Amino acid sequence: MSETTTLKISYIFPNGDKYEGECSRSSDGVVIRKGSGTQTSASGITYTGEWDNDKMNGRGTLTHPSGAIYSGLFRDNMYHDKGTYRFPDGTKYTGNFHNNRLEGEGEFTDSQGLVWTGMFHNKAALGLKLKVNM
Incomplete structure (x- = not known):
C-alpha cells in the first residue's frame, strides 16, 4: 500500500x-x-x-x-443526494437530487414564502401539498 x-x-x-x-x-x-x-x-x-x-x-x-446557489452533497461533479438549490428569484428547493436533477421527496419555497412539499422528478412535481405551519 x-x-x-x-x-x-x-x-x-x-x-x-x-x-x-x-x-x-x-x-x-x-x-x-x-x-x-x-x-x-x-x-x-x-x-x-x-x-x-x-x-x-x-x-x-x-x-x-446569476445568484443561484447549491449547497449540499456532490458526486462526480453533480448535485447528488440531499441539498438546497436557491434560485436567483429567491425561490428555493430543499430535498433530494440525482445527477443534477430534482429527484424524490422535497420542499419548494415559492416567491411568496409558501412551502410546497411532495415528490419531485426532474422538472415535474405532481401532487404537491401546501405545508401549513400552525
Missing part, C-alpha cells in the same frame, strides 16, 4: 480557472484535487467544498454569477 501525501496548492489552469486547496499525487505521479478546496471558474462560478478523485465529491457549495 502506497502512502499519499496531501499537498496545499494554488493553481491557475490554462482556461483561467483557479484552484486553491488540497491535492494528492496519484500512483502514476499526477497531482489530483483531493480534500478540501475552492475552485473559481473564469466565468465566475465558485465551488468550495470536498474533492475526491479530482472531482467535486462530498459536501460543498456551488455559487453561480
Whole structure:
C-alpha cells in the first residue's frame, strides 16, 4: 500500500480557472484535487467544498454569477443526494437530487414564502401539498 501525501496548492489552469486547496499525487505521479478546496471558474462560478478523485465529491457549495446557489452533497461533479438549490428569484428547493436533477421527496419555497412539499422528478412535481405551519 502506497502512502499519499496531501499537498496545499494554488493553481491557475490554462482556461483561467483557479484552484486553491488540497491535492494528492496519484500512483502514476499526477497531482489530483483531493480534500478540501475552492475552485473559481473564469466565468465566475465558485465551488468550495470536498474533492475526491479530482472531482467535486462530498459536501460543498456551488455559487453561480446569476445568484443561484447549491449547497449540499456532490458526486462526480453533480448535485447528488440531499441539498438546497436557491434560485436567483429567491425561490428555493430543499430535498433530494440525482445527477443534477430534482429527484424524490422535497420542499419548494415559492416567491411568496409558501412551502410546497411532495415528490419531485426532474422538472415535474405532481401532487404537491401546501405545508401549513400552525
